[in-house]
Amino acid sequence: MGALILRDLRRGLTGNSWLPIAFFVLVAALIPFAVGPDAALLGRVGPGVLWIAALTAALLPIERLIEPDRADGVLDQLALHGLADESIACAKIVAHWLTFAPLLLIAAIPASALLAFDGQALVKAELALAIGTPALAALAVAVAAVTAGLPRAGSLAGLVLLPLTVPLLIFAVANAYLLEAAVSLLLTAGAPFVAAAAIRAART
Amino acid sequence: MSAHLRFEQVSLRRGGRLLFEGLDLSLGPGEALRVSGPNGSGKSSLIRLAAGLLQPEQGNVERTRLALADDQLALDREVTLARALGFWVSSAMHAIEDFGLTELIQVPVRLLSSGQQKRATLARVVASGAPLWLLDEPLNALDSDSMARLAGVIQKHLAHGGAVLAASHQSLPGTWGTLELRP
Numbered sequence A: 001m002g003a004l005i006l007r008d009l010r011r012g013l014t015g016n017s018w019l020p021i022a023f024f025v026l027v028a029a030l031i032p033f034a035v036g037p038d039a040a041l042l043g044r045v046g047p048g049v050l051w052i053a054a055l056t057a058a059l060l061p062i063e064r065l066i067e068p069d070r071a072d073g074v075l076d077q078l079a080l081h082g083l084a085d086e087s088i089a090c091a092k093i094v095a096h097w098l099t100f101a102p103l104l105l106i107a108a109i110p111a112s113a114l115l116a117f118d119g120q121a122l123v124k125a126e127l128a129l130a131i132g133t134p135a136l137a138a139l140a141v142a143v144a145a146v147t148a149g150l151p152r153a154g155s156l157a158g159l160v161l162l163p164l165t166v167p168l169l170i171f172a173v174a175n176a177y178l179l180e181a182a183v184s185l186l187l188t189a190g191a192p193f194v195a196a197a198a199i200r201a202a203r204t
Numbered sequence B: 001m002s003a004h005l006r007f008e009q010v011s012l013r014r015g016g017r018l019l020f021e022g023l024d025l026s027l028g029p030g031e032a033l034r035v036s037g038p039n040g041s042g043k044s045s046l047i048r049l050a051a052g053l054l055q056p057e058q059g060n061v062e063r064t065r066l067a068l069a070d071d072q073l074a075l076d077r078e079v080t081l082a083r084a085l086g087f088w089v090s091s092a093m094h095a096i097e098d099f100g101l102t103e104l105i106q107v108p109v110r111l112l113s114s115g116q117q118k119r120a121t122l123a124r125v126v127a128s129g130a131p132l133w134l135l136d137e138p139l140n141a142l143d144s145d146s147m148a149r150l151a152g153v154i155q156k157h158l159a160h161g162g163a164v165l166a167a168s169h170q171s172l173p174g175t176w177g178t179l180e181l182r183p
Helices: A002-014 A018-035 A039-059 A067-071 A074-080 A085-114 A119-147 A153-164 A166-173 A177-203 B043-051 B081-086 B093-098 B114-128 B144-159
Strands: B005-014 B017-027 B032-036 B058-063 B066-069 B132-136 B163-167 B177-180
Touching (some): A002 A085, A018 A039, A018 A085, A039 A119, A039 A153, A074 B066, A119 A153, A119 A166, A153 A166, B005 B043, B017 B043, B017 B058, B043 B132, B043 B163, B081 B093, B093 B114, B093 B144
Parallel strands (some): B032 B163, B066 B132
Antiparallel strands (some): B005 B058
């Protein structure tokens, strides 16, 4: 399982892992052009905008999380090596979180500046993202497994993933960290089982 | 269990179609079996059933530790052949030599030809040390020299008490039992 995490981590970091992060910053940069440079208004809508940017950025890598390994027989070979599908899903969640979340947390600093956050708002935003990103990574892997091999999987993944993130979004933007953490824990714990069931179903 | 692979009254249905039923099969040490039949007769499905990647509708399948080579590469294309094989097996040097891949170990997998990639997947099976080899169309993309190398490796494996189940519509070199599937 450790070898799989390292492999996926290497593939993520040498691939296009910067693309979702660039997209995240770009969305944040566009908002002042859309609503104007009013710092008070940006401060009010900023936390929500930051999360919408994070959620949409989380969609971008979905098609490379499971499908390439399914199509290439890697998932079958891992199963033959005795690795449970749940363990495969856990490894992919950890690797995806490591390639996505730290960069997102760093990118949130310039994004917050573009949205006229003060120091306190930045700390709150970083805390909410730190709590929520494990759930985003877990959901991305689960949805990637469910949509693997389907035509137009990327579009379908958005329709499946975004509604599931609504509780996370509500509690994160409201700075209700304990409730956000509870939802994040629930999603992170449940996602490997959903992903594993989807991987198994794809073999039949 | 003395046999490396045993099917007892196995039935398999895929996509609503019954591929085979009541199939009994036993593959002991030193035995090789070729599964033949026309396209769609269930050769690859039988291999995946033997691997445990498919579940039978009825019956029981027992197996020892196994390794599978099918038409899927399952090797990281962006790294060298040595590193890609190293993800799956601790030491692949003997297998790499067996298939004449020594000069290619520092070449990224994506730059290998289809025949070289096929040899690499077969090398992964050989290096696994598993007593049961499952080979799905092992001759695809292989030239005559590679076929001879594969035949030699299989004979060595059988002589050491291993077993091989291969699905192929072509004749395989050496002595094989045969199982013909009909659609």
